[in-house]
Amino acid sequence: MSQPVEVRFQEVDLAGISSLTGRIALICDGDKPTSPAARALNRLTKGAVARAMASAAMAEMTPGDCLDLAYPAGLQIEALHLVRLPRKTTIDEARRAGAAVAKRLGDSLATVLVEAHPRAAEISFGLALRAYEFTPHKSVPSKGFGQVVVCVADPEAVAAAAAPLAAVAEGVFFTRDLVNEPANILTTDDFAARLAAMQDLGIEVEILEEEQLAKLGMRALLGVGQGSESPSKVVLMQWLGGEKDAAPFALVGKGVVFDTGGISIKPAGGMEEMTMDMGGAGVVAGVMRTLALRRAKANVVGIVGLVENMPDGRAQRPGDVVKSMRGVTIEVINTDAEGRLVLADVLWYAQERFKPVGMIDLATLTGAVIVALGHENTGVFSNNDALCNAFLKAAEAEGEGAWRLPMGAGYDAKLKSRLADIVNSCGRDGGSITAAQFLRRFVKEDVPWCHLDIAGTALLKADSALAPKGATGWGVRALNRLIKDRYEAK
Template sequence: MTEAAANQPVALTFTATDLDAIAKAQGLVALLAEGEAPKTPAARRLDRLTKGMVSRAMAGADWAKAKAGDSLTLAYPAGLMAEALMLVKLPRKATALEARKAGAAIGRALGPQGALVQCETHPQAAELSFGLALRAYDFSAHKSSQPPSRGPVALACSSPEAVAACAAPSAALAEGVFFTRDLVNEPANILTTDDFAARLAAMQELGLEVEILEEDDLKALGMRALLGVGQGSESPSKVVVMQWKGGPSDTAPFALVGKGVCFDTGGISIKPAGGMEEMTMDMGGAAVVAGVMRTLALRKAKANVVGLVGLVENMPDGRAQRPGDVVRSMKGDTIEVINTDAEGRLVLADVLWYTQERFKPSGMIDLATLTGAIIVALGHENTGVFSNDDALCNAFLAAAQAEGEGAWRMPMGEGYDAKLKSRVADIVNSCGRDGGSITAAHFLRRFVKDDMPWIHLDIAGTALLKTDSTLAPKGATGWGVMALNRLIRDRFEHKG
């Protein structure tokens, strides 16, 4: 965990506890367990230096009400060089998520002076450092005046070498989350389909095999549904294939598929102007796939995983797709385009089918900022989860819960599927407002083979937030990278 973003590095080191360093630290954080008095040698020394400020704070009502991971800041503490002393409640039996929350409190407050975090023997130190790094992220690449750099963080603990070793996999995971956030935060005039593909191709340096399918390749494959979405844009449509081969050569890969609409105007069915600027995030599904693949490569995962993303731009133009057009998918099904703003499912239809035909995966998960309807149903707290396989779905939901990433399984059924019937083609691409996220999932289900375990994740409500969250500033969250990495680690990684 050496940096929080390419433009905002945070140096994080692990060191042995040094009682003499407490008084001299420019930025100081103390992790304290529950109770009304400091108990460890470092905490007691800190209390003596501050002439009892720590013990008085711990005996107060605010500390008593504080939950694990909550913080209390004391300004200009006596006996210290630090202008402020942050007290963070972290019980010794705190969960991993509580430790991350404690770290996030530090990352949120971290300034140019950095911090000495007095951790003592807390076993959650690695998780705390992970939360700190995630929350210290700041996307400011396009600001003329850069914010002050975050200062270095020293995490003082009783076994620094052991904590550093434990934190190493989290460093790879943090970089995958940052990669996803950077992609989602980028404006569409920077992150074109060409630029997106180039950033993915650069990951060959990490050991990924990366292949870019251009429009001529897609035409030859029969991906007319995907190509129809991008035909009104100057940016060429592409499919990028990323392969990580860390498992046995005779083991089928697990597949991740992402929607990568680099900007979505809605096409001829154009969106309202208000809020359209947020459609730079409509490639969020592809960004999560990219972040997971980066994490797997960095941590040398012992699994075979393939990630495919369909990159397009949906623009109104004289060549653009029209409502009422009929396109033929790679599978061969014909699709009546009722609404050109229901474009993501057209992209995914072809990429899902191609993934199965070429790689014959052991299972498949697609991610997309697919519908506004899922936000109406679940708000911004949970991703909508749709699946045809209980075992895979339950495993994913368990992974998401363990990582603190909200996810909720949504219903599917024949009544919803019947709404896809078209007067002039095999199916329609949009069924109206009622059950909109569910009928969209049923559309995708038409391009999943009967024996293929599959999950669809509608991340429209969780990919980008207008307010801060526990582990991220407002903007891109990187939702899904942690849950998918855990799912692959627990369920698909070779244990030998």
Template structure:
């Protein structure tokens, strides 16, 4: 499992700069006024910093970008990274600067002089988020990340401000680890084991096995996994950091540990990527991890449906009719539209058993979402303007792309079935919208609800500013911020 780069916050010690290993990062403001640490580095390197910042290349350097002085004379460090940055950068820019420094450092130790520059906690978050690698299944392991030391004028204050942000980074890493795992490792049973480990952080974890799911009437969820040898399960995670009796926020995640498409078999090309089809459940788990680590003053319940969608003699067939926990019947037109069958039963159980104040579901649900929004934004659907407005604000603050999509009766009508109360697909047009309309049928009239289709953002093929290619952990930061903004009560 990936571990966070070790982070520490210490007072500024200019004398120690001569002997620190790895790389030293220093921030240069647009007025070129050097901080005490920068002046010390400039003297030790015989004016190298002054020459660099007087150059034409520095003038052309955009704010937040890095100029590296490699193998500087007078220092034991391998490089000095000069960052053009104002004293009060935006939170977003500070995170990206931290990530850029983490990339430059690689496995090396890094010392960051943040004297005179605010947002130390966001710079640290960027370092933590980008310093991630997943090599559990490689025989040759990458070198462990070296420590990051932040030299600050007020290290205690900086450390206190960074602590909840680093807790969120740990939740992001937890999600990435889950999403990056191959399906032969992360079976439904192994997934449960990893979620049960959250008990060590104070999260209450309950597991519903197939017999209990059948007794509850979860025919939609159970039909998805009936072709697999891996048993279907529902895991309920409760964090009760808020006032006793306050209704929780419910987070619901699709946890299809592998999706072949079932009898409606997917094409072979690209099927290996379907190890990430449990991304929604992974995000819910990461949020619960983050809330517990930072001791959030809120009540939140996370519920995930864990299944594997496989073809076999026992698999659900196109044309079968199943009965949901709600009691509605569903014609399964396409067995590859399985995520909504999992979610609808878990969503109904969440409303019946937990009586939440609001409900948000997450799923790598539709390829249509990727066609519409690419890998830049998750698709957001909601029946409640204040709730979705707060979420979109939180997502923007955390640099997690999200775009609201429409709902409407015309889309709902596309789900009409001649043999059941509804069918599970509405055809190729507006595929992500009709999927959301299907889920909306399982939302009670008075329940504020958001559906997040994260098919395009949960796993990517190339590096991003704050994450390497592979699992991104998208949504952990935005949902944590939403909890803080809307559901958390200060003491």
């Protein structure tokens, strides 16, 4: 799997700065070298640091931006990176500053001189998130980022503040690894096995196979996977760190390990990216891993439906009618609108078995949400203002873009079917909203619920602030914060 950067905290050794090799990043507060490390570097470079900090280029930079001095005289290093970050700064700016350092590290040894900055832990978190690489399928093994030494005034205090963030980072990396994996590696069997391995962290894991799913009446989910050689599964993960017997919060994820569109087959161009159609399940897995690693004082259940949508002689056809676990019958208009069929059964099962205090599902569900929001924001739909607002607040605090879109009875007319209770696809206009309206049919009225359409945010073709191109791990940070703020025992 990926090899995350190793961050080590230690005190600043001013006497040893002149002998450092590789790269040095200096966190700069202001336009003069006032900190002990900055003064030491300025003396060794014969005033170059002071001139750079007072330059117009530095003055024009926003917090978190970086000015590079290559092979500075007086030092043995490859480069000195001056990162502008005032002491009074936001969490997001501090993380972006760390990410700016990570983008410049390469495989060089690195020392980050943070000293007494109050956001030292967040700087390190941003560095770790951006330093992620996914290279297990490269023929030449990656050297990775190795170890980064972060020099601070109080290493023990910063390490303690960084520990819960390290748990979040590992959850993000786990999600990114899953989303980045090709479908010939991450089959439904392999996915389930990776989740089962989290039992070592104290998560209770249960895998429901096709025979059990059939007995439960999950015909909507099973219909999606019936054309694949990979068996459909539902995996349940329980983290029980809260009060005994207290109802859990539920996370539900769409886990289509590859989506051809089925008989309604997709165009060839871009189909290789459909390895990410299990992104919702990947986020649920990453959140559960984070909760276990930081020993969260909450009861949370994560449930993912794992299927593969393939064309085959046994595959589901447009025009088929399937009966969901709830008993609602569905006319399949388009086999490429398969994710909502998976979620329909898993949502209902989550409520029937666990009676959750609230529920959020995640899915790379519609291309329409990308048309509406691009790749900057996840589409948010909800039946409960309190839960929705709490999630949006958590997402904003974590710098993860999210935007609430409307729902309403007026959209339900498009769901009507001539043959069954509802159809699974309603055409292009309002496509993300009608998909959410479909899912709402499988949510009980008294259960607070949010649907997160992550089709535009789960995987990007270009670098983002805290991630290289590819899988982002969007949602792990926001959901972890939501659970911590709203559902965790204080």
